[in-house]
Amino acid sequence: MSKTSCRRKVTSAKITDWVEPSFEDFFGNTSKASSQTSGIVKRCAQTKNESSLENKQGKKRINPFTKDHASDNNQHTFDYSQNDPWIDKYRPEIQAELAVHKKKIEEVEAWLKTHVEKRPQKQGGQILLLTGPPGCGKTATIQVLTKEMGIQVQEWINPLMQEFKQDLPEVFDRDTRFQPFTSQSQTSLFHDFLLRANKYNKLQMVGESLSTDRKIIVVDDMPNQFYRDPSALHDILRRFVKTGRCPLVFIISDSLSGESHQRRLFPKEIQEELVVNNISFNPVAPTTMTKVLTRIASTEANASGGKIIIPDKASLELICTGSSGDIRSAINSLQFSARQGSSLKNDSWSKSRGKASKSGKPSSKSKTKKEPRKGGENVDEVQAIGGKDASLFLFRALGKILYCKRDPVPDDTDVYRLPAHLSEYNRDLLLILPEAVVEKSHMNGELFNLYLHQNYLEFFMDIDDVVRASEYLSSADVLSGDWNSRSTLSVYSSSVASRGIIHSNSARAFVNCQGGVGFKPLHKPQWLAINKKHQENCLAARSLFSTFCSTPLGLQTQVVPYLAMLTNPLRNPSQIAFIQDVGRLPLKRQFGRLKLEALTDKDSGLPDGESGEEDNLTEMQIERNDAGNSMADRKELLSSQGLESELPASQPQPVAAQAIMEDEELKIEEYDSD
Ligand SMILES: Nc1ncnc2c1ncn2[C@@H]1O[C@H](COP(=O)(O)OP(=O)(O)OP(=O)(O)O)[C@@H](O)[C@H]1O
Structure with missing residues (x-):
């Protein structure tokens, strides 16, 4: 347009x-x-x-x-x-109304003061990155603080596709037939926006006073193109950091399974290079959320003259739990529930209809008794109207399986009791639904199984239990072993593994024997590190022994072990180091356990670079190495494996380049003749 x-x-x-x-x-x-x-x-x-x-x-x-x-x-x-x-x-209009932790507000305020109020001339553009789960008040905090500090805000909003449709007749060139209509890419539009926002002041709208020239640029709505190609964003930011005249604030919400967007768009190296300040918000705390909801409900109840009633404490708690720390979702749930005059849980809200006190406080009489957890597993699945699909960080999801909390079987029923000959398999009722836990972790079933496999032993006390659990893990492995059916069976596989581990652990079979395990640190599977090393070895093998025209597997299992048995010293140092590392079984070397990497509570638990993309990446790298096969690449690969520097004394030492070339020719003949 x-x-x-x-x-x-x-x-x-x-x-x-x-x-x-x-x-x-x-x-x-x-x-x-x-x-x-x-x-x-x-x-x-x-x-x-x-x-x-x-x-x-x-x-x-x-x-x-x-x-x-x-x-x-x-x-x-x-x-x-x-x-x-x-x-x-x-x-919220003022800081005190924000449902955000005080410390976070102060951090943002301090940053704005340093970079907007006390900003030295010709400082370049600074970047602030606000991250946290959706609806935790990141944008609201910026709105309130900029208003209080009298700072102008210029915000980027992604252009709508509709714009292109409207302009289609103008830009469609009939003479050249199928010429695509010309439009600027999202990247260049964003780049132009930054240039203009950096250069010019905000337009003055009717009724607005522009009493200050202090301003920030806010990007809450990241152009989609940057998710596909983060390097385009990085290039733009590099330029901005040099030429910027005002600070730039990015607001990025975490994805359901963790902080993957932030990791993709602002990896650590970029944050260090561009001196990006990252302030991470937490989900809104339940107490703060309840206070805000109570305040809103009271105000509405008073204003409506009895049409809207104040929900009781249990209903408010239900809304808070269902919103997973998202205040927007919680307030919307409250409004929908109030609007429809519907109840949240067992008609508890409608029961309190008309009981709203004049002070606006929820009536204590309307408290409902907590439901007994009969039937066990899905008790925590009751959701408030409009409740969010809650997600679980991997750390908590694993904890739920491994600690497997239970409730006693009701005395008045026999339906949960097994016949006498199966009595050893009797268990109290589970409080969780393992399949739902895996689903909420947003992790592939196979990877989840790996985490269980790595960590389950610490929670077991009896060797027979371990035997049973490991059998279940093996069955789960078989289920996901066939690539043809892997995607379909992965859910069943994680179900077998998690239920198998839960049921096998007789030490945690009943409520009365569940204490005493205490906090156990969780670790990432060794498989991740070993798989990474394997991928690197494949790359190195193809790069160093490309003249053998073999697959990485063939090179590592046949060619390199064979070369290791030959005593010909004429090889280059990188090849010798690789042969030493991969081609021989180190029978004399003492093996300790690999150092385990701890899993933290907010870790997404995904392999570096995220699984699917990682595979693609590796393949791409292999292809590139095949084509180019440059020495620089080789060096990089080997240094990443720590192979470049040391050569064991038992190995022949490097010789001149000429000799290496001759040797390679010779080796091929030797290999072929075998
Ligand atoms: N006390 C409060 N504190 C914070 N936000 C509140 C409060 N009361 C109402 N709100 C509203 O809740 C919403 C909070 O969403 P906000 O846009 O700030 O979240 P966010 O963390 O930026 O997440 P997203 O990136 O998904 O927008 C806003 O619409 C805000 O007006």
């Missing part, structure tokens, strides 16, 4: 309502025309680098916490607030 056409549309439309209400469909007051025009205005605003962070906040609101709704007779205000999403209506 050209700038002129964009401007024309803005002036003719004369839109004052910039934001479409998020629940238009829900409340049934959709006005398509207005939403379309507001969309156009929004896009034009982006083209002009207008900050939309404030627009996101919606209409100017009267702070419901400071305004007494009960005494407010203005019907219009009430209608407006009823149809407004509560996350906008109750968005």
Whole structure:
């Protein structure tokens, strides 16, 4: 869209309502025309680098916490607030209202003070990276702090594809037939945006005062292209760091299984190179969340004159648990539940209808008794309306399987008791559903099994139990052994492994014998390190012995062991070192256990570079090595394996390059004649 056409549309439309209400469909007051025009205005605003962070906040609101709704007779205000999403209506205005840990707010504030307020001239562009789970208040924190400190915000929002559709007739060239319409790539648009935002001040909108020239650029909505090609982002940032005149803030939400987006977009080396400051937010704490929800519910109950009731403590707790520390999701759940007049759990909320006290505090009488955990396994699966798909960090998921908490079997029933001849297999009821735990860890079943295999022994006390558990692990391995059916059977495989380990552990079979294990550190599987070493060896073998035209496996199992038996000293040092390392079984060497790498509570547990992509990467590297086969590559490979420097005294020492060349010719003959 050209700038002129964009401007024309803005002036003719004369839109004052910039934001479409998020629940238009829900409340049934959709006005398509207005939403379309507001969309156009929004896009034009982006083209002009207008900050939309404030627009996101919606209409100017009267702070419901400071305004007494009960005494407010203005019907219009009430209608407006009823149809407004509560996350906008109750968005925090001051630091004290933020449901974010004080320390985090102070960290962000200190960074903004250093890099915006006390910023020395010609300092270059600094980068701040805010990470954490979705809805934990990262954006809200930036909004509140910039407002309080009087800092302008210029925000990048990804251009909509609709823009291209609208412009299609203009850019489609009929004469050249299938010429694709020309449009700028997302990367170059982002690059241009940064240039402009860096150079020019924010446009002054009607009713806005630009009393300050202090500003930051915020990227909350990362261009998708950078997920595919992070190096494009890195190049742009390198330039920005040199030429930038104001700080740049990235807000990136963690993915369900951990921090993979951040790792991809801002790997450690880039963070060090560009001096990126990373502040990581935690999920909103349940106590803070409950306080915010109670406050909102009380305000709404008072304002609605009894139409909306205050949920009891148990219902609020249910919403908090279901939202996994996401305040946006929690407030939305609260609003949906209140709106429908529906109950959250066993009609507990509707039971308290009409009991809302004038003080707005939840009535203690409405507390419901905690449900007995009958039937065991899926008791923690009850979700509040709109509850999120909770995810579990691998550390916790493994803990749930290995510690396998149980509940006693009810005395009044025999359904859970096995016949006498199977009595040794009697167990108390499990509190978890192993398959759900594996699913929530967002990890491939096979990899999850590896983690179980690495860690289960520490939790066992009886050798017979270990034998049974290892049999289950073997069966699980067989299930996922056939590549044809691997993807289908992987779920069953992890089910067999986790249930097998849980059931085999007789030391944790009943509630009364479950104590005493204490905290056990968890470790990453040795397989990961060994597999990595194997991949490196494959690369090295192909690179160093490419003249043998064999597969990496053939080289390592046939060629290199054979070469190791020959006493011909004429080989280059890298080859000698590799033969020494891979071609001989070190019978005399004492083997200790490999040093285990601890698994931390927020570790995603995935291999470096993430599994699927890693395989591709390795293949690509192999191909590249085959084609180029340069000495530089070889050196790099060997130094990564620590092979470059030392040569064992037992090995023949390196000789001149000429001799090496001759020797290689000779060796091929020897090998072929065998
Ligand atoms: N007390 C509060 N503290 C923080 N946010 C609140 C509070 N009350 C309401 N909210 C609303 O909750 C939402 C929090 O979402 P926010 O955009 O800040 O999350 P985020 O961490 O940036 O995650 P995402 O990247 O998914 O947007 C905002 O819409 C905010 O207005």
